[in-house]
Amino acid sequence: MSEKIFQEAFDAIVNGEADKATDAAKRGLDEGIDPLLLMDKGFIPGINKVGDLFETGRLFLPALIYSATAMEKATEIINAAIPVGKELVSAKILIGTVEGDVHDIGKTIVVALFKANGFEVMDLGRDVPIARFIDEAEKYGADIIGSSTLLTTTMVVQKELEQELKKAGLREKYKTIIGGAPVTQRWADRIGADAYAQDAGDGVKKVKKLMGK
Ligand code: B12
Known part of the structure; x- marks a missing residue:
């Protein structure tokens, strides 16, 4: 059936x-x-x-x-x-699709699964400028910043986000996780992101690991 x-x-x-x-x-x-x-x-x-x-x-x-x-x-x-998890895991995740990219279907699945696993999530939507990721992370008190991109041309924005966090002296304050169809572990290593996840389920595992759970 x-x-x-x-x-x-x-x-x-x-x-x-x-x-x-x-x-x-x-x-x-x-x-x-x-x-x-x-x-x-x-x-x-x-x-x-x-x-x-x-x-x-x-x-x-x-x-x-x-x-x-x-x-x-x-x-x-x-x-x-997808039910919202009852047991709150102490992690606040800020997530968005990077500027220049409007693909957000996969990201919304990731958001739903994060919530189902009890994480607190702030979803910034799509086409999100780097400055907004950083400002909102500061205001929200995020532990983790997640970015998504589906275009090879906007992958570089994930790298720029890492650089801007460093410039602002905030890189150590947050863990970063990246995803999206063209993104790989190799890319994460190259740009210095803390984690990469290939799908929503993997994202949950990686976030738990980042939070030491
Ligand atoms: C649907 C779609 C669109 C829709 C998007 C609607 C929406 N609301 O998202 C529309 C029609 C708007 C669109 C537009 C365009 N698209 Co388009 N699109 C697609 C398509 C067919 C599917 C994407 C998708 O939803 N996949 C399903 C989801 C579930 O998978 P996912 O996004 O990969 O997400 C999973 C993982 O990657 C991961 N993940 C994703 N994000 C994150 C984030 C974190 C933090 C974590 C942990 C995990 C994670 O978890 C998700 C769930 O498992 C892809 C082809 C493809 N197979 O990817 C092309 C594709 C991405 N598009 C493409 C192109 C070229 C375009 C356009 C430029 C077309 C045009 N000429 O205008 C525009 C771009 C506009 C822009 N500036 O962004 C190309 C990109 C090529 C490239 N090399 O960059 C692709 C690959 C198609 C192709 N094969 O040519 N597109």
């Missing part, structure tokens, strides 16, 4: 059908499928397929936008079904 819903979720995203994506998300959850499993086996393979088709010129921007809209709607429903 789950396989059928996974396939429907996949097809709805590939075909850019928001109504069908919403329907697959709701029915999947009604059937008791774990929200993250529904994401990992249905919706994410769908949006990855769209990315491949776009990259190879078999799908164009208008269709990408339809698929993205369908993915956003499904993600909203799935994220809302």
Whole structure:
């Protein structure tokens, strides 16, 4: 039964059908499928397929936008079904997508899973300037600053964030974690970020490690 819903979720995203994506998300959850499993086996393979088709010129921007809209709607429903953790872990995480980049679907999944694991999270959204990451981290009293980027051209902003934190004498005050499809452990090592995570689940593990848990 789950396989059928996974396939429907996949097809709805590939075909850019928001109504069908919403329907697959709701029915999947009604059937008791774990929200993250529904994401990992249905919706994410769908949006990855769209990315491949776009990259190879078999799908164009208008269709990408339809698929993205369908993915956003499904993600909203799935994220809302991930319960907020009752036991608060003492970590305040500030997170955002870097300036110049509007991709935020993956980041919102990360935020939902962080909250589910009891972390306190402030989500700055997308296209966030470096100065705002730093100002808000100071005001919020963050322990960890997380940044996301999906564009190879904006990866450099993660490096600049590290540099600006150093310049402001704040680098030791925060732990940093980076993510996004083109980001790697190698990149994290190169720019001096404290951690890299390949997906939301890995993000939770890495944050716990950063907090010494
Ligand atoms: C959906 C999408 C869009 C949507 C975004 C909607 C939205 N609200 O996010 C729209 C249509 C707006 C869009 C626009 C563009 N896009 Co686009 N897009 C995609 C697509 C197909 C899927 C991204 C996605 O949502 N993946 C699903 C999520 C779940 O995965 P994820 O983001 O990787 O997140 C996971 C992990 O990376 C990790 N993670 C992510 N962030 C963080 C942060 C932290 C702290 C941690 C711990 C973990 C973590 O956890 C997440 C959950 O597991 C990708 C292709 C791809 N496969 O990545 C292209 C892609 C990223 N886009 C691309 C391009 C080129 C563009 C445009 C420039 C197109 C254009 N000509 O205008 C614009 C860019 C606009 C801008 N300035 O940002 C290229 C980038 C190429 C490159 N080398 O940089 C890609 C790779 C497509 C391709 N193959 O060519 N896009």
